[in-house]
Amino acid sequence: MKRSVSDVLCSKMASSLYGVLFAVGLCAPVYCVAPANAPSEYTHPSFTKSTPTSQAYSLNTDFAFHLYRRLVLETPSQNVFFSPMSVSTSLAMLSLGAHSFTKTQILQGLGFNLTHTPESAIHRGFQRLVHSLTVPSKNLILQMGSALFVKKELQLQANFLRNVQRLYEAEVFSTDFSNPSIAQEKINSHVEKKTQGKVVDIIQGLDLLTAMVLVNHIFFKAKWEKPFYPEYTRKSFPFLVGNQATVHVPMMHQKEQFAFGVDAELNCFVLQMDYRGDAVAFFVLPGKGKMRQLEQTLSARTLRKWSHSLQKRWIEVFIPKFSISASYNLETILPKMGIQNAFDENADFSGITKRDSLQVSKATHKAVLDVSEEGTEAAAATATKFIVRSKDGPSYFTVSFNRTFLMMITNKAVDSIFFLGKVENPTKP
Incomplete structure (x- = not known):
């Protein structure tokens, strides 16, 4: 006051x-x-x-x-x-x-x-x-x-x-x-x-x-431990804002092994993407209409459960490039x-x-x-790490963050959240 x-x-x-x-x-x-x-x-x-x-x-x-x-x-x-x-x-x-x-x-x-x-x-x-x-x-x-x-x-x-x-x-x-x-x-x-x-x-x-x-x-x-390849970013991809409105965003895309899981209790997908070093990002996509239920139950226990239960598997992932x-x-x-x-x-x-x-x-x-594919200084050096797998390759699960989702940035060593947010509309700076 x-x-x-x-x-x-x-x-x-x-x-x-x-x-x-x-x-x-x-x-x-x-x-x-x-x-x-x-x-x-x-x-x-x-x-x-x-x-x-x-x-x-x-x-x-x-x-x-x-x-x-x-x-x-x-x-x-x-x-x-x-x-x-x-x-x-x-x-x-x-x-x-x-x-x-x-x-x-x-x-x-x-x-x-x-x-x-x-x-x-x-x-x-x-x-x-x-x-x-x-x-x-x-x-x-x-x-x-x-x-x-x-x-x-x-x-x-x-x-x-x-x-x-x-x-x-x-x-x-x-x-x-x-x-x-x-x-x-x-x-x-x-x-x-x-x-x-x-x-x-x-x-x-x-x-x-x-x-x-x-x-x-x-x-x-x-920078991501497994960076996105800029040439595979789709320049215009529909993203659902609210229940009806749609905006178009650049959508990053890759197929890779990531720690991933489905939390049946909270009705959401959880994707863990590591950075080089000790930092980790969690992307959480609730089922349609389930965001409020998810928000009300978030706790330190929830984050510990995700950290220990996610398993590596082949994932085709779509994540917006946004600021x-x-x-x-x-x-x-x-x-x-x-x-x-x-x-x-x-x-x-x-x-x-x-x-x-x-x-x-x-x-x-x-x-x-700002979330993007990777630093421009490293783009040429790391582009070879992206491999587009043929239809005969391993089976994979597809998850598209094309509607409201949560993002957390944590640190493995100190078990604490540095950044926390909800992306409701990635086109709004």
């Missing part, structure tokens, strides 16, 4: 009430290759399934589906795309400076039961995740980072500043918010650079009450998920600064996704 200047001056005579804005900028262009000079090793810290830290990842997956269902309600019949990992990391980092009910609501809103999972374990889990994403790979780029843009006059608590830098590897920038347009340009330029130009103008309408902007960005570039983006004002959505105090006059962020009263005035999330 954002209040007027007069309201602030009347209700807070001894201290000022400033807005804390956190923004999430991310990009997942699923088609490019890593630079040729990237280091050859990509290692993850080991994750033991029984530790509180690893349990945090399962809860984070449930948060992903909880937020997804809320976004579907807020934007019916539209594409949905976001990074649950980026949102949850921003909230967890914000909780470092929260006290009392503000802290409890944030962590419980993320799905954590503080009697079973100590707060220290939650932050250790995010610390290990953030660290794992800073290790380069020759096969993919998956980078997540955070930045705090702090009003010059705002004196941060030493403990908060130390923890956001130590646990979340956040960058901290002193910022002059007395000129909102210049501050806005500085923040937007930082996010645009970190997402290689994909996420632009994430911050809009800064005002004089802004005291701090927290930004989390995640950038993903990868979509989405923006969300989370300050109107998160309170409906139990995270309320952070956005109103009851906010307690005294762990950030004691001199001034802070509340979150705006929480912006913007996501961009």
Whole structure:
């Protein structure tokens, strides 16, 4: 909730009430290759399934589906795309400076039961995740980072500043918010650079009450382990939008062995396509009229079931070539998920600064996704891996993603969802 200047001056005579804005900028262009000079090793810290830290990842997956269902309600019949990992990391980092009910609501809103999972374990889990994403790979780029843009006059608590830098590897920038347009340009330029130009103008309408902007960005570039051959992409293929409308999209096509399964309980097809490296994409196609049933039952257990039950078989697959983006004002959505105090006059962020009263005035999330055959740099080198099999070849199952489907990008090593979305209309950017 954002209040007027007069309201602030009347209700807070001894201290000022400033807005804390956190923004999430991310990009997942699923088609490019890593630079040729990237280091050859990509290692993850080991994750033991029984530790509180690893349990945090399962809860984070449930948060992903909880937020997804809320976004579907807020934007019916539209594409949905976001990074649950980026949102949850921003909230967890914000909780470092929260006290009392503000802290409890944030962590419980993320799905954590503080009697079973100590707060220290939650932050250790995010610390290990953030660290794992800073290790380069020759096969993919998956980078997540955070930045705090702090009003010059705002004196941060030493403990908060130390923890956001130590646990979340956040960058901290002193910022002059007395000129909102210049501050806005500085923040937007930082996010645009970190997402290689994909996420632009994430911050809009800064005002004089802004005291701090927290930004989390995640950038993903990868190439398919079994890429599509561009010459086999059909330039115009019908895609059903809703119950009757049809649009035409470029449709990628290949016959190959993929992990695939039919979930009879949820009435859907599940296709797993691996990227080079540890990243995995799940494409989920529900039966006609069954999307809502599928959405209501998605959980960490569902994803684990798919991961363990899919079997490799010959598949003829049709997947649209598309680019979509989405923006969300989370300050109107998160309170409906139990995270309320952070956005109103009851906010307690005294762990950030004691001199001034802070509340979150705006929480912006913007996501961009590109799905294509592969990076142009690799097209010639990998085209020979595509083989068109004759009618006498092995039998195969045909699955065509020619109507609304779900897409998830996960990581084998940390068992968490980086990106989650629903493609309702692939022609809408």
